[in-house]
Amino acid sequence: MGQVLSGGCLCGEVRYRITAAPVEALYCHCRMCQRAHGAPVIAWLTVPLAAFEVSAGNPTAYRSSAKAFRHFCGACGTPLTWRAAANPRHVDVSIATLDDPEPIEPLLHLWTESQIGWFEIADHLPRYLTDRRPRPVF
């Protein structure tokens, strides 16, 4: 990837940079993402944790389950990232918070068992009922 991806929250207090190529990009329809983001589906970009740097602000951590932390802007509430609680090697970043989300296109759907009925998927990407899937597609 030669270029650096950048993004941030709605109010601009939290800014971040991504300095390595994406590992994966996907849609998540799980109930926890739906509630955390207040949205029917979330588009995630997975990057190496070492390549993710917060360049401004200090995101608030929320332990959303035994196995994960979600970070968000404490000032405006924008959900930003998901990472494993134990030994995280990667971090998932909400694609919609990138300054330019256009080129980062999700390539599969996870957790469609909790897809909301009125939310229609019109693409032909692979769909998985849970998070069981072949390893990274990039």
Ligand SMILES: [Zn+2]
């Ligand atoms: Zn903010």
Ligand SMILES: [Zn+2]
């Ligand atoms: Zn999810």
